[in-house]
Amino acid sequence: MTEAEGIVGEFKSLKADSDTDVLAMQVGDFYEFFDDDAELVGEELDLKTSKKSSGGVKYPMAGVPVSELTPYLKALVERGYRVAVADQRETESGHVREITRVVTPGTLLDVTDADARYVAAVVEDDGVYGLAFADVTTGQFSVTTVDDEDARDGALTELYRFDPVEVLPGPRVREDDDLLGTIRDRTSATLTLHESSAFAPGQARHALTEQFGAASLESVDIEAAATVGAAGAIVDYVEETGTGLLASITRLQRYGDAAFAELDSTTQRNLELTETMQGGVEGSVYSVLDHTVTSPGGRRLKSWLQRPRQSRDTLDERLASVDALTGAALAREELREVLGDAYDLERLASKATSGSADAGDLLAVRDTLAVLPAVEEIIGNAPQLSDTPLEAIIERPDRDRAAKIRDTLDDALAEDPPKTVQEGGLLTRGYDEELDELIEGHEELERWFDTLEERERRQYDLRHVSVGRNKTDGYYIQIGKSAADEAPDHYENVKTLKNSERFRTDELAEREREIMRIEERRGELEYELFCELREQVADCAETLQDVGRALAEVDVLASLAVHAVENDWTCPTLAAPGEGIDIEAGRHPVVEQTTDFVPNDLSLSEQRVFLIVTGPNMSGKSTYMRQTALIVLLAQIGSFVPARSARIGLVDGIYTRVGALDELAQGRSTFMVEMQELSKILHAATDESLVILDEVGRGTATYDGISIAWAATEYLHNEVHAKTLFATHYHELTTLADHLDRVANVHVAADERDGEVTFLRTVRDGPTDRSYGIHVADLAGVPGPVVDRSNTVLQRLREEKAIEAKGSGGGGSAETKQVVFDVGSGQMTTASADGGDAATADAADPGETGGSDLLTEQFGEDAADVLDELSAVDIAETSPIELMSAVQEWRERLDD
């Protein structure tokens, strides 16, 4: 077997054992990819491939120099591949190659973007879902259990919220193709099948105990086998990658429903919290609100938005901090300036624990630790900020320990260290005695070489002499050709160049050996000392993470204050759950940025729980409802809100159902999605929730739609008691306010003069019966004849309605008429029910036939009875379903 065959064979066998997508195998100074892997990297990374012969077969081959692997690795992993790296080691019997680490999307440390990078595990056990999320770049590790009726949906919501880069599905989840499909559709995560045994509760609990210790595991108190399985599997997985990342995960956090208000994935999308409906960040609430100056701050703000709080204490504290910061302009700007010097400490801590931090990283740790006392000082010195919860935030981390690490780093690190850690020059003088001696020795020798030229020139009266050093020849004395024969006898000629000769002397060789010995020892020693220093930092990972989190929190609070000041937001007053919501002059946080916004009030109370919002198309109904949801949400992350004043009874969840834009693309029926979402809300909302319904029922036939909207309103009002805003174009629903105590009508006003409609954007009490849909069609450029014809048809339909309305109340007065609209001809025929004239609306001459005769002629003998029954129906007392079946029956009788 040739060496080449051996290598390809070795590559294949290592690959077969590795369970990864790609293997990079070190061969001397290169990492090589062979066969399919070579083709893959060739295509993905534009690497040049060549051929390698093996057993008569030519295999594709691609390679990168050892020192350049990292960017390629990163590019592959960011494209979703799992990559194994096999390193080469020298032993007495030759080379040995073995896989030393596996890099996957969830365990890639060398990331440049600010977003969190979670690896998630999701396990199902008897209908209960356990989820765990670890961000190895920051050490965040959170677990939760979802075990309510819609546990599967809840699990998806969590996955959507964390948006992991890699998901490890548990054994049963792997068989749930539908769930896996949704994860693929809704997140950009790579799915990784980790060994099933790692998810088993026994083994998983063991892994967790090893990682966090029995006591902290007990205090976190995770009971559900599914959650233990998910958390344990992640620990096992991260360990197996061999990247040394596990050490960064120091704390296990369990979060449950109680602390946070429910905000499902649909609602997050509907409210465009972190992304717009179209998918971009620009134009989202986050993009508008974000004035943070550090990437951990930005990350934190995003997670606050996605996870509003229910706990009044936390929120009051945050609000008090934001309030103080709004009133301390100077200190606030100072804080932001100082915070601007902070690096991503959580990530740096992870790099230290995994052993990949270089001297620049440790300097960044030092400089960021110095930010903490600076922040503390600013807060302490500003009368508006001292004695606020901001102080408590800064006091949370172990500041003594943080100061100690900072001092250690300060004493140790050179100010401008080289990028590689093996070169020397990393550490300062005075840090280590032996190192100092070496440095001194080195400098002395350098001086000797620096002055050699001068000495030799003088001593031997040499012309054209110089001293140099290069890799192949080491140190040498060089004399120009013309003067070369003047070289003294003890000069040994080592090289002849075109214009000069190179010489060495015994003394020079001796000094050279000395300087090389010192350089080697200095490199080794510095590296050793540096590793020790890095380990010291790694041992304090938890403190570093705490400092990082505290700084991030101050950054977010200052950012919220900046936004509040710049946009004239107000501090909301928080009230107990279940109390009302009163907003005076509220605005939409995003729309107000680009529009001359008309503020609106809102009042929901125990007596007024359910608002039916009507108004023309495009008048601002959706905006009004969304701004309400956003104001409540902002209050529940501890932010000021866009309003003149706001009193918010805390909610336990915000649920929304608005138009489904993107579901069609996923091949799901719009109406089906609408009903699934409605169903979820009706199940999940409570009397402490806020529900936003935008045009529920629109996706089906009008009668079905009205019936569903009607019944849903009754249910939410009578059974759930959730605070609800319901926008609708079904004006029939506005009558519900007359029959249900706590339902009220509001409408967004529009002004119509001489056929011209002006949107006033003002919300007023009471219903409206106009949609101005045709006006919007006109605005949208629908052809003139269609718009005109729509107006004619509308006019006639309105007449019909007016007449019916009279008839249904008066029960057969002389005015009562029946209208027949013939779709075929577009003609409207009216007839007096008491035997008066019948007329074709458009026709000049009235018809000859009497009303009841006409009815009998058109609809048969039953017509009069049906009419009687119809006028006897008490609409308020009849359920929509009964109404529908009565209408169906009448129609059948009339058709017979």
Ligand SMILES: Nc1ncnc2c1ncn2[C@@H]1O[C@H](COP(=O)(O)OP(=O)(O)OP(=O)(O)O)[C@@H](O)[C@H]1O
């Ligand atoms: N209070 C307001 N002040 C200024 N502009 C507003 C206000 N409310 C809404 N708008 C603007 O009016 C437009 C229509 O608003 P919105 O989509 O809320 O209308 P809608 O009544 O829900 O429409 P439809 O019934 O057709 O769904 C949006 O472009 C929005 O920017």
